[in-house]
Amino acid sequence: MAQKKLIRFAEITTFKNVLQYPEGTAGKWHEYFNNSNPIIVELACGKGEYSIGLGQQYPDKNFIGVDVKGNRIWVGAKKALEQSMEHVAFLRSQIGMINAYFSPGEVEEIWLPFPDPQLRISKTKNRLTHPIFLRKYKQILRPGGYIHLKTDSPVLYTFTKLVIEAYGLILHEDSNDVNKELSDNKALQIRTHYESLDIANSNRVHYLKFSIIDDLDTSKDDWLLEQVKLIEKKTTDEQTDYETN
Numbered sequence: 188m189a190q191k192k193l194i195r196f197a198e199i200t201t202f203k204n205v206l207q208y209p210e211g212t213a214g215k216w217h218e219y220f221n222n223s224n225p226i227i228v229e230l231a232c233g234k235g236e237y238s239i240g241l242g243q244q245y246p247d248k249n250f251i252g253v254d255v256k257g258n259r260i261w262v263g264a265k266k267a268l269e270q271s272m273e274h275v276a277f278l279r280s281q282i283g284m285i286n287a288y289f290s291p292g293e294v295e296e297i298w299l300p301f302p303d304p305q306l307r308i309s310k311t312k313n314r315l316t317h318p319i320f321l322r323k324y325k326q327i328l329r330p331g332g333y334i335h336l337k338t339d340s341p342v343l344y345t346f347t348k349l350v351i352e353a354y355g356l357i358l359h360e361d362s363n364d365v366n367k368e369l370s371d372n373k374a375l376q377i378r379t380h381y382e383s384l385d386i387a388n389s390n391r392v393h394y395l396k397f398s399i400i401d402d403l404d405t406s407k408d409d410w411l412l413e414q415v416k417l418i419e420k421k422t423t424d425e426q427t428d429y430e431t432n
């Protein structure tokens with residue numbers, strides 16, 4: 188393993204704003220932050236640009252960046268420490284485990300900036316807007332809490348719109364080109380590392396803001412996969428998946 192990674196792994200164990208695979212956090216986040224402000228979670232946070240950027244825009248809210256990669260979390264956590272951002276923390280774990288870390292309704296909003304699009308059809312279930320994940324988010328979100336997806340992948344954008352429609356989710360905002368259509372939205376101007384890479388080579392950022400009211404019908408999941416096979420078979424072959432190692 189590269190020396191830099193090893194140093195970062197050792198260092199984050201000393202960071203007071205990083206919790207690695209913690210136990211007993213569910214229902215305790217307000218205690219952790221020592222306030223009763225809303226809790227916003229950034230999933231697949233990488234270097235945590237959204238937790239830091241939104242934390243600067245909203246000092247009266249708490250932000251938790253979640254990612255499995257400690258060397259990436261290190262970047263955001265270090266910045267938060269240097270800027271004395273007591274309302275920003277990082278949680279290292281698998282997103283599939285999210286329900287172990289938050290109690291029902293504890294989270295106000297979820298941000299998903301540039302999650303891996305998981306372009307291979309066999310990986311559809313790993314997309315962070317697949318109903319398998321949305322059912323987990325519904326449990327921890329306050330009723331009607333917003334989910335924000337920002338992506339440069341037309342495949343993930345179209346897939347998520349299909350899920351929103353098929354499962355009866357509430358769509359609040361939909362932009363096919365954030366920089367053209369929503370340039371006055373300050374939160375959407377925060378730039379992440381993967382955004383700057385423009386891996387989809389589309390030079391375009393898509394955004395969806397939606398919420399979940401009813402349970403997502405599990406009997407539709409097989410149908411969803413069939414739709415993906417029909418719609419994506421051609422398009423995904425032509426695109427490059429993210430390299431996130």
Ligand SMILES: C[S@@+](CC[C@H](N)C(=O)[O-])C[C@H]1O[C@@H](n2cnc3c(N)ncnc32)[C@H](O)[C@@H]1O
Pocket residue numbers: 230231232233234235253254255256259280281282283300301302303379380381382429431
């Ligand atoms: C494409 S990167 C995006 C990072 C950041 N949001 C950005 O825009 O630069 C996706 C991130 O998701 C993380 N990730 C992917 N699947 C995950 C999972 N199941 N649990 C936790 N982290 C995950 C990866 O470690 C990686 O940092």
